[in-house]
Each structure stands twice: as C-alpha cells, then as structure tokens.
Amino acid sequence: xxxxxxxxxxxxxxxxxxxxxxxxxxxLTEYWLRALPKWGQLAPAYNVHLAAASLLCLLAxxxxxxxxxxxxxxxxxxxxxxxxxxxxxxxxxLEVVFFLLATLLSPDDDGDAAIYTRAVRWLVIVVxxxxxxxxxxxxxxxxxxxxxxxxxxxxxxPVLGLLIPAxxxxxxxxxxxxxxxxxxxxxxxxLLALSNGTWLLxxxxxPLLLWPKTRTAAALIGVILVAAIQVGARELFFGLVFAxxxxxxxxxxxxxxxxxxxxxxLALMIFSRLGALPEAVFH
Amino acid sequence: xxxxxxxxxxxxxxxxxxxxxxALVARYDVSPWKLAGWGMYSxxxxxxxxxxxxGRPASGGPEEQLASPSAxxxxxxxxxxxxxxxxxxxxxxxxxxxxxxxxxxQWDQVRVTVFRPDLDARTGMVVMIRAEYAHPRR
Numbered sequence: 001x002x003x004x005x006x007x008x009x010x011x012x013x014x015x016x017x018x019x020x021x022x023x024x025x026x027x028l029t030e031y032w033l034r035a036l037p038k039w040g041q042l043a044p045a046y047n048v049h050l051a052a053a054s055l056l057c058l059l060a061x062x063x064x065x066x067x068x069x070x071x072x073x074x075x076x077x078x079x080x081x082x083x084x085x086x087x088x089x090x091x092x093x094l095e096v097v098f099f100l101l102a103t104l105l106s107p108d109d110d111g112d113a114a115i116y117t118r119a120v121r122w123l124v125i126v127v128x129x130x131x132x133x134x135x136x137x138x139x140x141x142x143x144x145x146x147x148x149x150x151x152x153x154x155x156x157x158p159v160l161g162l163l164i165p166a167x168x169x170x171x172x173x174x175x176x177x178x179x180x181x182x183x184x185x186x187x188x189x190x191l192l193a194l195s196n197g198t199w200l201l202x203x204x205x206x207p208l209l210l211w212p213k214t215r216t217a218a219a220l221i222g223v224i225l226v227a228a229i230q231v232g233a234r235e236l237f238f239g240l241v242f243a244x245x246x247x248x249x250x251x252x253x254x255x256x257x258x259x260x261x262x263x264x265x266l267a268l269m270i271f272s273r274l275g276a277l278p279e280a281v282f283h
Numbered sequence: 284x285x286x287x288x289x290x291x292x293x294x295x296x297x298x299x300x301x302x303x304x305x306a307l308v309a310r311y312d313v314s315p316w317k318l319a320g321w322g323m324y325s326x327x328x329x330x331x332x333x334x335x336x337x338g339r340p341a342s343g344g345p346e347e348q349l350a351s352p353s354a355x356x357x358x359x360x361x362x363x364x365x366x367x368x369x370x371x372x373x374x375x376x377x378x379x380x381x382x383x384x385x386x387x388x389q390w391d392q393v394r395v396t397v398f399r400p401d402l403d404a405r406t407g408m409v410v411m412i413r414a415e416y417a418h419p420r421r
Contacts (some may be wrong), residue, residue, distance in 0.1 A: 139404040171286060
C-alpha cells in the first residue's frame with residue numbers, strides 16, 4: 001500500500017475533504033433524481049431512504065456530525081443496495097465502501113488520511129484492472145462486436161459511426177438486436193483499434209497509476225476514458241463517483257477546484273429533470 | 284493499527300471478489316454487468332426476458348401449459364424475472380414455483396422455461412438462449 005503514497009509526501013486533507021463533499025453531493029442528487037420523475041409512484045420504503053439520505057448528507061457536511069452521519073449513510077445506503085439487489089448498479093457498492101472508509105478514517109488525522117487516500121486509490125486501480133480483464137475474458141472487444149452492437153445506442157452512435165465505412169455502417173444499421181440479427185463483426189481498423197485499445201488501456205492504467213512518475217498522466221487519461229464511456233452510455237453517476245475517486249491521484253488543488261463545477265453539473269441535471277432545462281437522458 | 288487492518292482486509296476482499304464474480308458468471312451464467320465484478324460494458328446488454336411455465340399432472344398424461352396465471356403467480360413471476368435478468372441460474376425460484384403449485388394442486392411438477400436474446404461471441408449473431416428448471420412438488 002505505501003506504493004500508493006505521493007513522492008515526495010504531501011498532505012491529503014484538502015483532497016479528501018473535496019472527495020467527500022463531491023461524493024455527498026453526487027449521492028444526494030442521485031437519490032433525488034430517482035424520485036423526481038416518479039412522485040406518487042415511489043415505494044414507501046424509498047421515501048424513507050430519500051428522507052434519511054437527505055438529512056444525513058446535510059449533517060455529514062457539519063464537522064461535529066460528519067462521522068456519525070457518514071456511518072448512518074453507509075448503513076442506510078447498504079440497506080437500499082440490499083433491497084434492490086441484484087439490479088443494484090456497481091457504483092452503489094463503491095458508494096457504500098467510500099462511506100465506510102469515510103466513517104472509519106478522518107481526513108484531519110495524518111495517519112488516517114494516508115490510509116484513506118491509499119484505500120481510494122487502490123480501489124480505482126482494482127476497478128480499472130478488473131474492467132479490462134472482464135472485456136478481455138468475454139471476448140466482445142477483440143472483434144469490435146461490442147462497439148458494433150453499441151451503434152444502436154444514441155450515446156455512442158455519433159462517434160462510432162465516424163469510425164466505420166459507409167457499407168458496414170449501412171449493414172449494421174439494419175440490425176435492431178433481434179434474434180437472427182448479425183454478424184456484429186466489423187473490419188474497420190479504427191473501430192478495432194478503439195475496441196482493443198480500450199481494454200488494453202484499462203489494464204495498463206493499473207501499473208501506470210502505481211508508478212509515481214506516470215501517476216498524474218495516468219489519472220488524467222483515466223478521467224478522460226471514464227468520461228468517454230460514461231457519457232456515451234449516459235451512466236453519469238458511475239462516471240461521477242469513479243472520476244471523483246480518480247481525482248485523488250492528482251496533485252495540488254485540482255480536486256478542490258472541481259467541487260463547484262461538479263455541483264453546477266448536478267444542478268443542471270436536476271433542472272433538466274424538473275423540465276426547467278431541455279431534457280437530457282442519463283441514468 | 285486496527286483501522287489499518289480493517290481497511291486492508293476490506294481492500295483485499297474487494298480486490299479478489301471479481302474472481303469469484305467471474306466464476307459465478309462462468310458457472311451460473313450470472314450477468315457480468317452486476318455484482319461488483321466491474322464487468323459493465325464487457326458484454327452486450329439485452330433487457331428482454333421471456334418465460335413459459337408447464338405443469339405435469341400427478342394423474343399422468345402430457346404436460347399442461349400455464350395459460351392464465353393468478354395475480355399472486357403473476358406477482359411472483361415478475362419478481363423472479365427481475366432477479367433472473369441478472370442472476371440467471373442463481374435467481375431464487377422457490378416462491379414462484381410454490382405459488383404455481385398452490386394454484387394448481389393437480390400438478391406434481393413444474394417446469395419453467397426462460398428465454399432471452401444474447402450475442403454469440405463466436406459468430407457475432409444474436410441468438411436465443413433457453414434455460415429450463417424442473418421443480419417436483421416437495
């Protein structure tokens with residue numbers, strides 16, 4: 001674990017505080033965005049979770065209540081994860097683990113802060129590594145068939161469409177994912193390069209994030225990779241939770257300076273869901 | 284020191300868990316997308332799942348298809364399919380089967396056939412995957 005420390009050492013408190021603040025804002029927004037379009041149709045139990053999470057997120061922002069509120073939030077969120085299992089999104093597991101770490105460790109204590117930072121960084125490496133392994137094991141990224149299949153997704157289509165020759169694009173556009181459709185196999189070199197480059201990059205990011213000399217560049221590439229996948233898939237919450245963790249690799253005040261832009265993005269998502277801004281589809 | 288040990292144990296478990304998840308995917312056809320194995324986007328995702336239910340009459344004769352399930356069976360079917368969507372062979376079926384057998388006392392066995400589309404990694408074609416589960420009356 002000391003491999004994950006900064007060389008030379010630097011204080012972690014400000015970065016961890018920014019990490020916690022963004023995490024709390026993201027989770028609070030997530031709870032409310034799930035509720036907003038469905039008032040009146042929500043299960044009573046979800047209303048309880050929503051009320052508890054809202055109160056606990058606000059309390060967690062106050063230093064004297066921080067640890068107790070984050071601990072209660074970890075329990076409340078874990079119960080929601082359990083209730084919704086197995087449909088639970090993977091980011092929810094990360095959120096529970098991050099809340100547990102925040103409960104156990106204080107950003108203001110030097111020893112705790114070092115362990116806290118190492119733990120979040122290690123989890124980033126674990127997620128990138130296994131994400132690359134999964135793409136490798138299941139085989140849909142070797143022949144580009146996953147990306148070819150994703151042409152059906154409105155989020156991926158504009159970019160992926162540029163990488164495929166017109167005749168292949170025409171053929172793939174006739175498929176609708178029905179039984180008998182295919183083959184979703186492409187010969188386009190740019191698409192195959194992107195497909196294989198993605199899992200290779202995920203695997204490569206694990207050691208590159210460990211090595212201090214490549215850490216900052218790897219973290220920036222990681223954020224860009226996550227943003228590209230998540231924006232295409234419109235799975236913004238996994239992207240926000242995970243990118244927030246990646247930012248803990250960056251030196252200086254970058255993390256702290258991103259709190260306001262993230263808060264602004266979350267506000268835009270809420271206004272969009274409320275109808276005050278043009279509708280944007282995200283999960 | 285205790286905190287350090289707790290965090291180390293937690294991280295070790297989370298680091299190794301995806302191996303278990305991969306084993307569950309291979310053995311029980313669990314969706315790679317779920318269960319914190321970090322396999323989102325590793326396989327195409329189809330949300331459609333269909334099902335047929337057949338019962339074997341205790342008095343003998345050919346199987347009968349369940350054509351008009353009661354509201355209680357429909358509720359259990361919905362819950363089973365939601366779970367099946369991700370857990371496949373590991374999706375709990377007992378409550379669903381018990382509800383069917385309670386509604387159909389003349390049957391001594393229930394056979395559930397679940398089908399879903401999937402992309403064949405070898406051919407790149409969309410194919411229909413079928414799974415069958417037979418449950419004798421307990």
